[in-house]
Amino acid sequence: SDEKAQILRDMGVEHIINRKTANYKFWKDEHTHDESEWRRLGSDIRDMTGEDPDIVFEHPGRQTFAASVYVTKKGGTVVTCAATSGFMMEFDNRHFWMRLKNLVGSHFANYQESWQANRLIAKGMIHPVLSQTFSLADVGEAAYQVHNNMHEGKLAVLCLAPSEGLGITNPELRAKVGEANISRFRRA
Incomplete structure (x- = not known):
């Protein structure tokens, strides 16, 4: 599009x-x-x-x-x-x-490559971007969007967390990376 x-x-x-x-x-x-x-x-x-x-x-x-x-x-x-x-x-x-x-x-990466990619994310050198977050009850809609290519970035499903943002352990790094980069594909 x-x-x-x-x-x-x-x-x-x-x-x-x-x-x-x-x-x-x-x-x-x-x-x-x-x-x-x-x-x-x-x-x-x-x-x-x-x-x-x-x-x-x-x-x-x-x-x-x-x-x-x-x-x-x-x-x-x-x-x-x-x-x-x-x-x-x-x-x-x-x-x-x-x-x-x-x-x-390829199924993305092996264990070592995944660890290295996560290390780069933790250092703020690369950042996967999130389009949308779904509740567990709406996981079907998330799958539908993936199947129909209706998203731009990553989709997330909240499984145990009651709300978004609870996994942020380094607010300084998040500020350094920049909210605009993290939420580039974000939909309301």
């Missing part, structure tokens, strides 16, 4: 493709890919950046996976880290094996 694109620009992203405006249709029907749409996406990327992407982080899954494999640079990598549009992926293997591409499955 235009709103999400503006948030990305505010964060310093230089090249953005608004999928809704571009209206890519990677499937002709439930069983048939539309390779001309993959080529159109690849052309749009090259027009903006001058080259094919080295790495494509593939979140949606079935709807976009084949296009992601197609647009990735020869010798590049597709990192699959979700499948919100379906877990059963189909793609033209020729675009994968003939162009020497790599496929990596």
Whole structure:
């Protein structure tokens, strides 16, 4: 959406493709890919950046996976880290094996990488941003928003805490990071 694109620009992203405006249709029907749409996406990327992407982080899954494999640079990598549009992926293997591409499955990080990321968060060097917080009773709405790509940042569910903000243990660091950075994607 235009709103999400503006948030990305505010964060310093230089090249953005608004999928809704571009209206890519990677499937002709439930069983048939539309390779001309993959080529159109690849052309749009090259027009903006001058080259094919080295790495494509593939979140949606079935709807976009084949296009992601197609647009990735020869010798590049597709990192699959979700499948919100379906877990059963189909793609033209020729675009994968003939162009020497790599496929990596990721569930964010292993224990050590998670610890290091949390350390950077604790130092205020990186900060995940929160869009919205839900009560446990509203967890279904949170799942619905994730499934339908209706959020910009992280969604949280209050499980044991009666209200937000109870996990803040370092108010000085929070002030240093800045409320605007923490709540960049925040909805009322």
